[in-house]
Amino acid sequence: MDEDSDPSELEAALYDDDDDEVFDADDLDAVAGEDDDEDGEVDIGGVGGIDDDDAFTHDIAGKNRLKNYEVEYTCLSIEGLQQQQKKDVDHIASMFEIKDTDAAILLRHLNWNKERLIEKYMDNEASLKVQAGVLDDHPKRPKIHKRKDFTCSVCFLSAEDEDGGEMETLALGCDHRFCKDCYQHYVEQKIREEGESRRVQCMQEKCKLVIDEKTIQLLVSSPIYERYMTLLNRTYVDDSSVLRWCPAPNCENAVECHISHKKFKTIVPSVRCSCGHAFCFGCSEQAHGPAVCPLVKEWLKKCKDDSETANWISANTKECPKCNSTIEKNGGCNHMTCRKCRYEWCWICAGPWSDHGNSWYNCNRYDEKAGVNARDAQAKSRAQLERYLHFFNRFANHEQSARLDRDLYSRTEKKMERMQQTSDLTWIEVQFLKKAVDTVTECRMTLKWTYCMAYYLERNNMTDLFEDNQRDLERAVEELSEQLESEIDPTTITTLRQKVTDLTVYVARRREIMLSDTAQGFEEGRWEFNVGLGL
Known part of the structure; x- marks a missing residue:
């Protein structure tokens, strides 16, 4: 939309064909991301989350109800x-x-x-x-006792060797007693070197009794006990099917989400930690809606391993029909001569060149039943490679664009300062620029993963609908991104503010439509893929 757009054109831009109603900025505040929590803690909700105390109020207002592509979760310190x-x-x-x-x-x-x-x-x-590893009916807690006439079966030191003729000892409910120093060394080694916490057992061979937390505290120093408790907290999350650690660097928060593992084939459990990091609860990768975890796993593996190198070799090289040496075609002529065995053959059909003469154009007339036509295999391999590169290049482009858009933050802040200096807008009123950058970055990440999903979609009418939504979102994102890159003209700040605000709302709405329709498609079972979704 240009600066001369009239209100009717703006209204058309904000018109949603699915719902048959017009959305204005007030109606779509939540879509544009105004449900972020001030204090950074997320208790319940989708990307933004809502506080427990406010959940009922917000639900009545209908502003923070979960969308069909959002999941309920809790962030825990x-x-x-x-x-x-x-x-x-x-x-x-x-x-x-x-x-x-x-x-x-x-x-x-x-x-x-x-x-x-x-x-x-x-x-x-x-x-x-x-x-x-719990002793049945043993109410007493282990204590450190001083004993006379005692010899430790580990270090073989006796009480007589100690000052005062007494030795500090410890025994669990199983009555397997050892000196405190040996027990302390054993427990500290388990915690510090082996990283064990949940099953630190009695020192006696074959005794399975587990040493409890309070006994551990009796034996070890404060730093070792703190590490022990940290390990216990880690196992609490690691052992749970409804808890995940936030993968952000230096973040010690965990997220609780009660989504069954089986549902990861049809639900993208995107969550946002109170530290601000958004990730997938299912696989702990970055948030990757609308692509489900199995597709993301396949895609990342495809991008990472050598499968496409092999595909390139298949598309651009052939083996000599005589000695099986791998040959790359480096010219336009189809008359190939193997450097190893000097055999002359046709690149198109792999037949001997002597049979071609001046009629090499007819090599496609070879008997199809004799084997796989070399030209067909070559074309198929090349088409597969080109198809992969089509989706990968767009996937990588949006990833790079998202990184570049993040660099806009510093430039946007300077723009916001200039806006304050050259207009009567307050600092709060110029926040629309930062909100627009947030929206563009978030939408680019969504677009990035739409290409992952599109790569595995079977071609049908539903695929066309998916690509239409993808195109509309991409077009809107590019238009908003272009507005953010433009220079500020003090005489048109009011117009720019209105245009960017409207576009931000519209872009966020297009993203919601993209994710919502995809989620509904998974729920209805209308998406068909060319790979299995096994987990």
């Missing part, structure tokens, strides 16, 4: 993870009237699956405790 663990431990300890340390060991044994633990405990309590 280390403190939040510890609180969840304590809550589960207290629940099990009170239910079965056991020590909290034993409850924690039982939960870790079954990967914090409370329902499974309750079922197994009710079925065979004694057997479960043996498997988990």
